[in-house]
Amino acid sequence: MAIKSDKWIKDMAKNQGMIEPFQENQIKSNGNGRIVSYGTSSYGYDVRCADEFKVFTNINSSMVDPKNFDDQSFVDIKSDVCTIPPNSFALARTVEYFRIPRQVLTLCLGKSTYARCGIIVNVTPLEPEWEGHVTLEFSNTTSLPAKIYANEGVAQFIFLESDEVCETSYKDRDGKYQGQKGVTLPKTCLLYTSPSPRDQRGSGMAACG
Numbered sequence: 337m338a339i340k341s342d343k344w345i346k347d348m349a350k351n352q353g354m355i356e357p358f359q360e361n362q363i364k365s366n367g368n369g370r371i372v373s374y375g376t377s378s379y380g381y382d383v384r385c386a387d388e389f390k391v392f393t394n395i396n397s398s399m400v401d402p403k404n405f406d407d408q409s410f411v412d413i414k415s416d417v418c419t420i421p422p423n424s425f426a427l428a429r430t431v432e433y434f435r436i437p438r439q440v441l442t443l444c445l446g447k448s449t450y451a452r453c454g455i456i457v458n459v460t461p462l463e464p465e466w467e468g469h470v471t472l473e474f475s476n477t478t479s480l481p482a483k484i485y486a487n488e489g490v491a492q493f494i495f496l497e498s499d500e501v502c503e504t505s506y507k508d509r510d511g512k513y514q515g516q517k518g519v520t521l522p523k524t525c526l527l528y529t530s531p532s533p534r535d536q537r538g539s540g541m542a543a544c545g
Contacts, residue, residue, distance in 0.1 A: 337441070340495040342376050348437065355381060356433045372449050374489035381493050382447065384431040385472060387486035389418040390519050391426040405522045418484045420455075420476040428472045429519045431487065435467040438505050441496045444470075447489055454478040457491045465505035468516035 349358040359375035362382070374382040390410035400409070410427070420426045436442055444459035451457075456475040472490060476482040484490070507514060512523045 337496040337498050339379050340440075340497055342378055345376055345381055345495065352435070352437070354435050354437065357431065372447060372485060372488040372490065377492060379494060380445075381432075381495075382489040383470065383491055383493060384488060385428045385484060385486050385490040386431045386469075387414055387416055388519050389413040389415070389426050389428050389484070390521070391418065391420060392424050402522055407521055410521075416486045418486070420474060420482045420484065422476060422479045422481060425473060425475045426484065427519050427521070428474065428484065428486075428490075430470040430472065433467070433469055433517075434462060434493075436462050436464060436506075437497075438464045439498050439501045440464060441498070443494050443496065445492045445494065447491055450474075450484075450490065453482065455482050455484070459491065462493070463506035463511070464502050465507035466511065466514060467507075468513065469518060469520075471513075471516065471520045 345355075346360050348354040349356075349360075362373050362375045362377060363371070364373045365371055374384045376382075390412055392409060393411055394409070418426055418428070434442070441464065442462035444457070444461075446455075446457035454477045456477060458473040458475065459470055462470065474482075474484055474490075513520060
């Protein structure tokens with residue numbers, strides 16, 4: 337797989353709508369002074385965090401269960417700054433809407449500014465032909481409250497292009513997070529279905545990609 341350059345990123349964003357809205361340069365300041373940078377880098381794209389947050393609280397839950405997630409475990413916040421309690425986490429989303437090409441896999445790396453403060457950004461890979469707002473997970477690993485700034489850079493995405501087009505893309509298998517908008521909570525697939533011609537695994541369970 338080859339990592340794609342700024343030239344390719346600009347071309348795909350402008351002509352194929354891969355990233356919307358798109359900033360072809362690195363933005364390092366605004367009217368209020370310096371910010372955590374965002375925009376196109378040499379071999380990647382630094383995304384911004386929107387002003388919608390879901391901050392985790394254990395007030396209403398005694399356990400976190402990915403298969404039976406209680407949305408009451410979060411407090412909704414809409415603000416330019418989100419404060420994450422010590423040893424807790426928050427969900428947010430990118431300002432940008434992505435449309436990933438069929439032969440491309442996209443990986444996320446956290447910005448060093450946040451990492452050096454003990455704030456970890458986690459995103460699973462964006463698979464071929466996935467599209468949507470990217471849900472971001474911020475973990476505050478410190479013993480102090482931590483701030484996240486909306487409309488500033490939070491993570492860098494890098495684009496890897498395969499020398500062979502995949503047989504089945506995320507769109508082909510109707511992945512459960514396809515086309516997601518806003519901050520998206522965990523989803524589970526519990527419905528029994530007959531295996532499709534493309535999916536002869538025989539389990540009868542719906543694919544939960």
